[in-house]
Amino acid sequence: MYGLIGKMTAHPGKRDELIAILSEGIRDMPGCQIYIVATDPSDPDAIWITEVWQTKEHHQASLQLPAVRDAITRGRPLIAGMGPYTETIPVAGHGVRRAG
Amino acid sequence: MYGLIGKMTAHPGKRDELIAILSEGIRDMPGCQIYIVATDPSDPDAIWITEVWQTKEHHQASLQLPAVRDAITRGRPLIAGMGPYTETIPVAGHGVRRAG
Numbered sequence: 001m002y003g004l005i006g007k008m009t010a011h012p013g014k015r016d017e018l019i020a021i022l023s024e025g026i027r028d029m030p031g032c033q034i035y036i037v038a039t040d041p042s043d044p045d046a047i048w049i050t051e052v053w054q055t056k057e058h059h060q061a062s063l064q065l066p067a068v069r070d071a072i073t074r075g076r077p078l079i080a081g082m083g084p085y086t087e088t089i090p091v092a093g094h095g096v097r098r099a100g
Numbered sequence: 101m102y103g104l105i106g107k108m109t110a111h112p113g114k115r116d117e118l119i120a121i122l123s124e125g126i127r128d129m130p131g132c133q134i135y136i137v138a139t140d141p142s143d144p145d146a147i148w149i150t151e152v153w154q155t156k157e158h159h160q161a162s163l164q165l166p167a168v169r170d171a172i173t174r175g176r177p178l179i180a181g182m183g184p185y186t187e188t189i190p191v192a193g194h195g196v197r198r199a200g
Contacts, residue, residue, distance in 0.1 A: 003138045023192040023193075032194075034136065034193070035194055036190050036193040038103045038105070038189055039189045040187075041189060048105055048188050086148060087140075087141060088140055089139045089140075090138040091137055091139055092126075092137040093123075093126070093134070093135045
């Protein structure tokens with residue numbers, strides 16, 4: 001198992017546009033078990049992402065998927081900054097249905 | 101939707117014992133949609149937790165469940181520190197099956 005927990009900061013006023021692009025890009029990614037996109041009540045420009053993948057290789061391969069490449073291309077100009085960003089090893093838990 | 105993303109630091113050598121206690125405590129929590137417990141390759145004492153709840157009230161109510169109260173009682177002596185810790189609003193994503 002391979003995980004990522006990270007914060008992304010959008011340019012002012014661009015957060016929801018960036019979330020919409022991310023949400024399209026994450027459909028149908030092989031090996032992706034959980035992908036949660038969340039906003040932050042304490043920071044109107046922040047987006048928190050938590051990902052759980054079968055393996056690190058599945059995550060790396062996802063970056064070559066046409067939908068993901070397209071999301072990166074369209075989303076990048078809206079991003080003011082990345083981080084903190086942590087690689088994790090998911091070891092326990094449950095995820096029972098769509099998160100949103 | 102209500103979410104939490106947080107880091108917990110165990111006393112040296114106590115991380116896996118703390119994870120085992122957490123993993124028992126989180127079974128059968130009403131309104132809990134996703135609960136991911138992960139370790140951190142860069143910090144042998146760290147535990148990262150990502151939670152998705154139907155509402156903040158479901159999360160608050162969970163703290164009174166006997167299994168959760170028991171986990172808190174047994175886990176607290178193993179915890180060296182909490183944080184960073186962020187409340188979130190999950191807005192998109194997918195979670196398809198058990199995370200571990």
